[in-house]
Amino acid sequence: MSAPVLEIANLSVAIRGSGDRPHAVRGISLSVGSNEIVCVVGESGSGKSVTAQAVMGLLPRNAMAVETGSVRLEGEELTTKSDADLRAIRGARMAMVFQEPMTALNPVERVGDQIGEVLEVHTDLDPKERRKRVLDIMRAVHLPDPEQMIDAYPHQLSGGQRQRIMIAAALVLDPALLIADEPTTALDVTTQAQILKLVREMQARKKTGVLFITHDFGVVSEIAHRVVVMQLGRIVEQGATEEVLRNPREDYTRMLLASVPSMTPPKRVPVSGPVVLQTEKLFKTYGRRSLFQPRARIVNAVKDVSLEVRRGETLGIVGESGSGKSTVARCVARLVQPSSGAIRIDNSDIAGMNEAKFRPVRRRVQFVFQDPYRSLNPRRTVGEAIIEGPMNFGLPRAQALQRARDLMAVVHLSPEAVDRYPHQFSGGQRQRICIARALAMEPELLIGDEPVSALDVSVQAQVLKLLDEVRRRFNLAVLFITHDLRVAAQVCDRIAVMQRGVIVEQGTTSDVFAAPKHEYTRALFDAAPGRNREFFASNAAGA
């Protein structure tokens, strides 16, 4: 390995004004050699993004500043450079790709021009030469039909295509260092697999040094040569990927690795309780063509979906975005009116019921939402949130409050905390409160719409454990929506795989995971990063 492309030594970034700690990152040292991919992995608040921004000199000026330490790019010190000098380097010798492809591109400019902008800023090429270079790089990142796409606008492209445009813009001048800040987190798992492959390919092509930030150990195992683990602004551990993943030295690393669900579903006893939920030929179509909108898009969100869930069992619906899995959940909870088909809760068909008739049935079907930060009314105490449901059905306030306190204990939160407001709790705690709120209704069916997707991996593990406990204790039927195969493996007795509104495969988890039959299911499994790897599942008897 030759001289490192990037060398960070003892870097500290201070936060101005109020924050939960005085430094975003403290005393971190890492290096990236040419021709290697270094992954920085950590949970939210670990400071990994701040590190990337500090290297690029893009820290938000009023909020953060480099306090001490050095950042060297190919031997040159960056922290002491003037703005103008840094601008000359950015885009040319070091480049960055961001997380959200939807918003990272200028919506009113053609994508070809946006790639060309890098050339405009750093080179003297004339427009014809620039166009040629842009087409070349677009071909290199495998964009279909570059001659047409160069004149397209961002909103006309898919998420994966937009991310390729970003990568093209970053690599068009062959920088020595590429920084990627969670570039695949917002993408579907199949798209993610393609982008990861692209990153590996581009890196090998020009022997670029890559600093890749992620929270997903699966991604780390797919592409990283070395890995750096960060927590709360400090580096906990770093080393070669194989070493760190197999023999983590630090407790925190071990804890993180243990929290990653295994891809192998555990052995499960088939459930034989009564059927609580049954859908039959469920359809949901959006959009209607009318005189005023003759070309309105018709979206078949859910097509001919039939499934059932028994008491005491968890059925998972797995799919990517646009698969219709959330729509099915919302139809069952009657947050959305199905277009046709039957939904039976304990043998009464609720699909066509009007709201008044459905209300008593609502008690039996409860919902946990994805975003813990928006699922609770910020102006009401959590106690009030939990008792709202029972009080709607006649339970007097005093009893409802007692039930609320009991449930807080069930979800492992202090019962006295019922008087606090949501903003005083963390994301994981809020999700537990939402579970308590659902349980307060004493439901038979609990629907979770990606209930852990917005949580850090360590918190995720705890909430999943809680869900399992709650299901066993109250003998619930659970409908679990997720895009994460590992979570599905751990939590679900049976799974249904959906693609574009249709169930392509259904069966017990172990069967489907062991031998997927449908080609989409197979593609989904192939795309899961680190699928062949068991993180720490066989080692260490427990966390």
Place this chain on the structure above:
Amino acid sequence: MADVILDTPIAAAPAKPAAAFRKMLYNPAVLFGSAIITIVVLIGLLAPWLGTIDPTAINPIARNKVPGAEFFFRTDTGERIKMIALFGTDGLGRDVYSRVVYGARISLLVGISVALISVACGLFIGLLAGFFRILDAIIMRIMDGLMAIPAILLAIAMVSLFRSSVWTVIIAITVPEVPRVVRLVRSIVLSVREEPYVEAAVTLGTSTPKLLWRHVLPNTVAPMIVQGTFICASAILIEAILSFLGIGVPPEVPTWGNIMAAGREVFSLFPHNIIYPGIFLAMTILAVNILGDGLRDTLDPKMMKRV
């Protein structure tokens, strides 16, 4: 399993509403605006005791006196009193200072009434439009139509229909302001309806009226306060314009606009008719607008994005 675990300690921060209120009190814009408005309100309320005489008293001998000049006037009991016309007198000999001080009453009355009524109406209609799709289309068409007529013209049109009085003016100014409030409320309702916590309330079986009251309405409070403040400023302005053009409140009732209208002809010679009421008018509207800005910055900075 261990008893009660908390992943991270729960913050002991004070509840949000109290913190916001305190922030509001310390905002310089809010303080400045409220101070000025309070002064003007006091001036209006205490008008009879601030060294004024009857603002409608016509006094032909004392016409067009410059500010600071002396003049004589007859009280109800027949005495002759010597007074100094602080702001001069107008073409009919009326004391401009007294008229300006009493004028504060009408301007504030109109401003506050219009603000309250338009917010109340707009809130009600907006909630209906936001929550019931059938009504939405009809209501918004009507609102669009009303908004197509520029506010002053609409007010002028309404004033021309009915007998001239303060209440006519208040209604006339309220009507054009309502559509904007409706639009704002409707957009708030539509966006709040999408929030997961409102959907959660639906799954808990909360009825629609309770949903509106408990979850939707509180989100409208801050924007309504801010919007109401701006409407108050706008209403004072429009009332002044209407009076200035001679189509506002009856001419005997002193308002700042009236006073300036009376002084139009002789402006070049006797600018005091326009200057003093103009200053009061500008200061008051400015104070209300600044208050509105301050309230918006502290209570609801995201409001601007919503409309």
Place this chain on the structure above:
Amino acid sequence: MYGYLFRRLLGTIPVMLVVAVFIFLMLRLTPSDPAAIIAGDNATTEQVAKIRGQLGLNRPIVEQFFIWSGKVLTGDLGESFFFKKTVAQLIGERIEPTLSLAFFTILIAVLVAVPLGVLAAHRHGSWIDRIVMGFSVLGFSVPVFVVGYLLIYLFAVYLNWLPVQGYQRISEGFGGWVQRLILPSVTLSVIYIALIARMTRTSVLEVLSEDYIRTARAKGQIERTVLFRHALRNAAVPIVTVIGLGIALLIGGVVVTESVFTIPGLGRLTVDAVLARDYPTIQAVILLFSFVYVMINLAVDMLYTLLDPRIRY
């Protein structure tokens, strides 16, 4: 593209319908006899009866509405008894001064306000920002006629640089036309500048916090280009929107400004008509102004399709 244009055009019909109904009902809702009001105080009973016949006041109200709409759409806006001319003639005479005033005002306002707003956003938090915002609030708060009188006093009476009042038709001399329009346009533009500068600043600030600005900086782009090529082009839509919506304020201001500066335009006509209770004229003027406002906002909508490629049906 043309389909979109056509559909937006269709969309303005319900709006104008509401306006028309409102204006139509306006007269019919007065407690007194509309015919008597129109005829004026000095009319004889025969004249009143004639007008009643003309207006068809004996027919059912819906039929009246259609008759009236029909007349309006063919250009027959009725007769003004006060001015002793047809309303159409009146409007024809008075339209030039108003258009001239509006033209200059919009020109001044846009040329001054947009750069100020961009500057304030770019130097967010600095004294320039505070001054621009301060002037903006001031511009909003000081009534148009107060500004007018202030400027008249300063420039016409005290300094004697410009004429106090009045209007000169362009056919009577270009220089005089411009000179007489300076004070009125500047007066009227104050509130418009306040509105546009503020909106420009807000939009640009919002845009500057978007992700693609960060991307542009990551490419090493210089600040000035980031501001104009990326920020302003994205902020253009809300800015243009507020210019269109602000026309309503402009129209209101025209009424007052023409009164202060005694310009014989449509604004003055409105005030005179209201004072004289000349309903046909009031109706026609309001209808005209509303129509113009709706059309301008339609044009703004069309402009969006040029500015933002996402808005293409």
